[in-house]
Ligand code: HEC
């Protein structure tokens with residue numbers, strides 16, 4: 001695989017200078033030239049109209065998206081975007097200017113080194129966000145940050161499925177008091193005082209630079225960037241496309257358990273996306289010290305939705321421990337043992353849940369070898385070969401979250 005694209009060679013020095021001169025000032029250094037990448041990200045092909053279309057081997061397979069075979073088509077990805085818009089979204093995603101405390105970027109909770117999640121069971125808001133020991137000033141949220149890999153294919157967003165588009169979703173963290181704590185007015189005012197952003201937005205949206213930057217543009221750019229996070233070149237994919245040697249014997253056993261009618265994992269985590277974007281009640285254990293999280297049931301009185309959560313993708317799942325909506329399980333072995341136990345065993349007394357029909361009525365009775373094989377199989381879904389480059393600096397001049405390859409503490 002080609003590895004991360006090197007998009008920044010041309011502006012590396014300028015970016016470093018911007019960092020030195022601009023911290024806290026919110027202005028671009030004189031002479032600093034910010035440019036947007038005009039090439040589509042890896043995995044995307046430029047169409048005649050100048051937008052980037054996702055391309056993968058899965059396109060050659062016909063049939064229904066939901067049939068669950070190894071060679072099945074993917075669901076549709078959200079609409080194509082211009083490369084410049086994707087690249088603007090990348091700057092915004094890594095820019096702490098988007099948060100009230102000017103320390104918290106999207107990447108603090110959706111970290112490129114942690115599968116675009118944050119390694120915490122429950123994310124920490126504002127000043128506490130990030131990885132490693134909690135910084136002072138933040139408070140734990142009630143849920144954890146899901147991975148953003150392949151998020152452009154999902155029909156429902158958030159653990160409780162409450163957002164239908166990435167644009168709608170992004171307004172959540174930006175303006176939630178306990179996440180990024182910003183306001184639309186403040187965000188627009190901050191971005192509009194930075195000349196570099198004014199020219200980058202004009203370039204990305206092919207519009208007049210005199211027009212003010214709007215929140216609607218910010219969320220479109222963030223959505224375009226997030227939709228470029230694609231992962232379909234794992235060892236599993238090589239196997240699915242016909243490379244019989246891409247999985248070892250144990251991993252193959254695991255795939256068979258995953259697809260078999262005892263464990264039935266693939267009925268909800270449908271390949272090749274490994275989710276069907278549906279809501280499902282599986283009876284997750286409660287979180288000690290927190291009120292019971294009824295998921296979609298907290299938003300909709302339909303009794304069938306009580307305890308329902310959106311089926312998460314399992315792509316790059318080995319990179320995103322701990323698991324479930326609030327990190328109830330520390331590793332994949334613990335997750336698989338949960339499914340191997342009796343239906344509904346973890347549901348707290350007094351909660352009337354309608355557990356999904358794909359959760360078997362009788363205990364699956366998987367052997368320890370089956371459990372280990374399933375865990376090994378889940379590890380074959382890892383692929384970060386299309387990871388975008390983390391920008392060395394962002395137009396606000398605020399420091400970018402530390403990541404592998406940078407020397408700052410995380
Ligand atoms: C303070 C930590 C934090 C920050 C900062 C943050 N997020 Fe999140 N993100 C979360 C949590 C927690 C959830 C799950 C919330 C829920 O489901 O109720 C989430 C969910 C999401 C989802 C839904 C994914 C899915 O599979 O349904 C997307 C997309 C997303 N965030 C994008 C962003 C973007 C874009 C930004 C920056 C504007 C951002 N996040 C900033 C913690 C954070």
Ligand code: HEC
Nearest residue numbers: 263264265268280284309310311312323324325339356358
């Ligand atoms: C009825 C649909 C359904 C079936 C069947 C199912 N899952 Fe899940 N899976 C879910 C839902 C919903 C969640 C999220 C639960 C939560 O957060 O409370 C989930 C979460 C997970 C997670 C954690 C992902 C993360 O990012 O936190 C893993 C791993 C997983 N399932 C693997 C499996 C395996 C392995 C099997 C088969 C033994 C299986 N699932 C069967 C619906 C299902």
